[in-house]
Amino acid sequence: xxxxxxxxxxxxxxxxxxxxxxxxxxxxxxxxxxxxxxxxxxxxxxxxxxxxxxxxxxxxxxxxxxxxxxxxxxxxxxxxxxxxxxxxxxxxxxxxxxxxxxxxxxxxxxxxxxxxxxxxxxxxxxxxxxxxxxxxxxxxxxxxxxxxxxxxxxxxxxxxxxxxxxxxxxxxxxxxxxxxxxxxxxxxxxxxxxxxxxxxxxxxxxxxxxxxxxxxxxxxxxxxxxxxxxxxxxxxxxxxxxxxxxxxxxxxxxxxxxxxxxxxxxxxxxxxxxxxxxxxxxxxxxxxxxxxxxxxxxxxxxxxxxxxxxxxxxxxxxxxxxxxxxxxxxxxxxxxxxxxxxxxxxxxxxxxxxxxxxxxxxxxxxxxxxxxxxxxxxxxxxxxxxxxxxxxxxxxxxxxxxxxxxxxxxxxxxxxxxxxxxxxxxxxxxxxxxxxxxxxxxxxxxxxxxxxxxxxxxxxxxxxxxxxxxxxxxxxxxxxxxxxxxxxxxxxxxxxxxxxxxxxxxxxxxxxxxxxxxxxxxxxxxxxxxxxxxxxxxxxxxxxxxxxxxxxxxxxxxxxxxxxxxxxxxxxxxxxxxxxxxxxxxxxxxxxxxxxxxxxxxxxxxxxxxxxxxxxxxxxxxxxxxxxxxxxxxxxxxxxxxxxxxxxxxxxxxxxxxxxxxxxxxxxxxxxxxxxxxxxxxxxxxxxxxxxxxxxxxxxxxxxxxxxxxxxxxxxxxxxxxxxxxxxxxxxxxxxxxxxxxxxxxxxxxxxxxxxxxxxxxxxxxxxxxxxxxxxxxxxxxxxxxxxxxxxxxxxxxxxxxxxxxxxxxxxxxx
Numbered sequence: 139x140x141x142x143x144x145x146x147x148x149x150x151x152x153x154x155x156x157x158x159x160x161x162x163x164x165x166x167x168x169x170x171x172x173x174x175x176x177x178x179x180x181x182x183x184x185x186x187x188x189x190x191x192x193x194x195x196x197x198x199x200x201x202x203x204x205x206x207x208x209x210x211x212x213x214x215x216x217x218x219x220x221x222x223x224x225x226x227x228x229x230x231x232x233x234x235x236x237x238x239x240x241x242x243x244x245x246x247x248x249x250x251x252x253x254x255x256x257x258x259x260x261x262x263x264x265x266x267x268x269x270x271x272x273x274x275x276x277x278x279x280x281x282x283x284x285x286x287x288x289x290x291x292x293x294x295x296x297x298x299x300x301x302x303x304x305x306x307x308x309x310x311x312x313x314x315x316x317x318x319x320x321x322x323x324x325x326x327x328x329x330x331x332x333x334x335x336x337x338x339x340x341x342x343x344x345x346x347x348x349x350x351x352x353x354x355x356x357x358x359x360x361x362x363x364x365x366x367x368x369x370x371x372x373x374x375x376x377x378x379x380x381x382x383x384x385x386x387x388x389x390x391x392x393x394x395x396x397x398x399x400x401x402x403x404x405x406x407x408x409x410x411x412x413x414x415x416x417x418x419x420x421x422x423x424x425x426x427x428x429x430x431x432x433x434x435x436x437x438x439x440x441x442x443x444x445x446x447x448x449x450x451x452x453x454x455x456x457x458x459x460x461x462x463x464x465x466x467x468x469x470x471x472x473x474x475x476x477x478x479x480x481x482x483x484x485x486x487x488x489x490x491x492x493x494x495x496x497x498x499x500x501x502x503x504x505x506x507x508x509x510x511x512x513x514x515x516x517x518x519x520x521x522x523x524x525x526x527x528x529x530x531x532x533x534x535x536x537x538x539x540x541x542x543x544x545x546x547x548x549x550x551x552x553x554x555x556x557x558x559x560x561x562x563x564x565x566x567x568x569x570x571x572x573x574x575x576x577x578x579x580x581x582x583x584x585x586x587x588x589x590x591x592x593x594x595x596x597x598x599x600x601x602x603x604x605x606x607x608x609x610x611x612x613x614x615x616x617x618x619x620x621x622x623x624x625x626x627x628x629x630x631x632x633x634x635x636x637x638x639x640x641x642x643x644x645x646x647x648x649x650x651x652x653x654x655x656x657x658x659x660x661x662x663x664x665x666x667x668x669x670x671x672x673x674x675x676x677x678x679x680x681x682x683x684x685x686x687x688x689x690x691x692x693x694x695x696x697x698x699x700x701x702x703x704x705x706x707x708x709x710x711x712x713x714x715x716x717x718x719x720x721x722x723x724x725x726x727x728x729x730x731x732x733x734x735x736x737x738x739x740x741x742x743x744x745x746x747x748x749x750x751x752x753x754x755x756x757x758x759x760x761x762x763x764x765x766x767x768x769x770x771x772x773x774x775x776x777x778x779x780x781x782x783x784x785x786x787x788x789x790x791x792x793x794x795x796x797x798x799x800x801x802x803x804x805x806x807x808x809x810x811x812x813x814x815x816x817x818x819x820x821x822x823x824x825x826x827x828x829x830x831x832x833x834x835x836x837x838x839x840x841x842x843x844x845x846x847x848x849x850x851x852x853x854x855x856x857x858x859x860x861x862x863x864x865x866x867x868x869x870x871x872x873x874x875x876x877x878x879x880x881x882x883x884x885x886x887x888x889x890x891x892x893x894x895x896x897x898x899x900x901x902x903x904x905x906x907x908x909x910x911x912x913x914x915x916x917x918x919x920x921x922x923x924x925x926x927x928x929x930x931x932x933x934x935x936x937x938x939x940x941x942x943x944x945x946x947x948x949x950x951x952x953x
Contacts, residue, residue, distance in 0.1 A: 156532040157484065161193060162493050165521035170498025173214035173266055175226065176439075176514045178505050180239070182226055183514060183523050184212035190228050192239065193525065195503075195512045205242060207235055207254050214279075216267040225273055225289075228254075229264035234278055236289055257287045258294065266307045271315050275332070279305035284320055286332045296335035300328055307352035311375070313359075321363050323348035327373075329381070339381055344371055353438035357460040358475050358928065360384060364435025364464070370473070374891065376929065384891045385875075387478050389433045389464065389471060395839045396480040437465040439502040441472055441511070443481060443530060463511070465500035467518060472534065476928055477877065477886040482533040493517075494524050504530065545882040546825060546834055547865055548811045548850070558829045559765055559790035560750060560812065640910045640922045644936040648685040651675060659901060659943040663704045664808075666949025668725065670711055672699030678713050680725065683947060690728045694721060703747040706807050710748070710770065712755065718742025720757060722784070724772055731770055732784040739764060739788075741799070749805050749814070755786070756814060758800035763816060763826060765790040790828070795836050796820040802847045804867065813881070815867055817845035823869060825881070837884055841871035851904040851911075866925070868911050870902050876913055878925065890923045890930065901943040914941030 167187035175182040176195075185191040188208040194200035210230040218225030226237040235254035242252035262280035269276050275295060278285040284298040284305055303323035311317035316333045325348060329339040344363070351364035354375070361373040361381075370387040441461040461481060464471040469485035486495050498518035504511035513526040554560050650657050655675035662669055662683065669681045678692040678699050697716030704711060710731070711723045720743050722732035734757075736742065741760030749756040749765075757764040771783035794800060798820040805814040812829035821841050827834040851866040865881040878888040890911070900914035912922045920934040920941050 156529055157489055158527045159524055160527050161525040163523040168521055169516040170518045172499050174499050174501035174514045175215040175217045176501035176503040176512055177217040181514045182215045187211040205237055205252055208233055214264045214267040218269045218273040219271050220273050227267050227276055229267050231263050234258040257292050261285055268308055270310050277308045279308050284308055296332055298330050300337050306350050309352050309354045312356040321349035321352045327363055351435050351438045355460050364438055366434045368433035385478055392480050393483055396483055398838050433466040437500050439463040441504050463502040465502055467497050477889045479886045494522055548806050548813050550810055550812055555829055559831055560828055640932055642932055646685050659701050660945045661702045662945050662947050663708045665708055666947045670702040672702045674698040692723045694730055701745050705748045705752045714743055714746045720746040731772055734786050745803050748807050756805055758803050760799045761794045761797055763792045764788055792826055794824055804848045804850045815848050817848040819844040835884055840869055841874040843871040843874045845869050845871050847902055849902045851908050868902050888928055891928050903944045903946055905946045906948045912944045914944050916940050920944050
């Protein structure tokens, strides 16, 4: 055989930077739908039907090694797991053979013909081969059976039967070597104990198309099965999870979403940078291009992007998120198993210099710590075999690097602009107040004058205390320790322990209302002394944090209270309701101090919160973000005591990118921050910069369904110095789980699994230490997740109905 000729892609731009065709070989026989082997230093593939070719990926000048011994066409090839000696196993309809690469090379140097060991004969057409982690057993998938062969005694250990269709792939469990998992064209997967030769678990029929590929990830302990219709099924292999389905990934939709996100980032870049990145058109993301009808998952392989991802964000304690290669007939994709989002997309037809445009088989390998990957391809329509070298940094650049230089942060990076709507506060603070002396003198003069012309008036009541109890002042509030200054002092001096553990057991339970009055939201005050609850019976209750004593009752809404929010100083409670009117309540007086009327907004208010250290109130009205300037005055006129002196007026409003309404908003109120995050019914998350007075970024299709709630991680400063988690935020959507995002890169960092949120919107909250996120669920449990893990760490029981809201105590670590 002639030495393979290499074709190097030298085109400018991303074509040459992303992929290079290292080797191209022409086979006399078709090689599509054949299992290929791609290792750290070598790749192996069938050549001319019954010959096995081994090619070095490290040294292109290395003479390929040709191994002969099969009489029928080779249908499956795999490498062993031990480095020395490196074993190669090949299968055809006549033989299953095992080769030692070192021995074969030595025999070739001595002029001898290498011979392999025959492990089995006449087992049928083998579609897949896999050696055990210690290379002592070989699993041969032939027909509906899995033959377990002993590589030392060359005997049959067991025959696993149970599938109703041809077995297409089988993988050993790395942490339980006696376990092997298989997928089949019968559209199911099975778990076997190959030592006992018996099945342990059999799944139901997953899809209408055959399952073609399989991967068992040791880091995340997940099983990933690839389907012929472009679907990925992910199952948990954690012992207590009982093989539950984590998620189902539609690769076609994921690639379309990836395409739109990259296009939106390209459109927001400067012209010179835009031309530099768009000129090669190597990512297949141009507008108007038609996507392929399906993406059959031909193979799956682990992918290490820890160095690239950590250099781009570096925010989570667990940086090395597991990723995997997804090989299809149209291209390669890199999927992040932590958030189930694409990190990179490579389409063969976008690289015109590649010899193979439609693949029949593929195998991938990327070594940990290296930024290059090797891909072995065979043509679907001919006998071409190509070896590609892929540069991972260039591949994920469209996902990671385009956002560099313009990252967002909740911390302000400059002074307030003179044109900013936030400058309104500064202007008021520096405004010269009117002289109060003359006004007070006039007022005192008026108060000293009698209201009648007689010297004595019977039963006037002006010189005695009022008889109506509702007007009596509260004289027992001086020494109760609840003054605003003391609350602020205690809140400022409180340091939440970093290494605190989340709550694990029920501490106390309190009935909020007698009757069908569900609690829709809860929120602790900043000092952790009070707990506010919004009920469906139009009431808001404020308890002490230990749930003792009689709660303060705030009534006045005409609809269910949907959100409650505390001011930074702890003096005021803001509530919104389905009646569309935000209301501000005084905690000290337990009364209403401000009601924002419906006439100020074109549509009812959905959510509201204090903002910019209580200088403003943020509201969402339909597809608009409203900024309100409020003046709260609790003083009362002696005659018209029911008339409120508090006033409010809109000072700025911003429309969203889409026409749909805002469902939730979030902003930092503990310090001056310019950014506001909103979630919409059009599945988008939008970031507004109120210093610039415009939209800063849009995350399209953040969820597959409308986003219900968005919540920011407002961990303490001591925590953020270690983990830098203050730029993280979480979103939740009904039926689409919880996602964790990084504001600086606008990336979904993690998707939390095991949350049964299918039909009811449930709230989410971050712990003050910044390490945990909690959410309610329909199954009457609250789930607590650690940011470095996708699986919940604790499941809290005790409720008798859906858990609609959750909140962490700022003062008690385990509450």
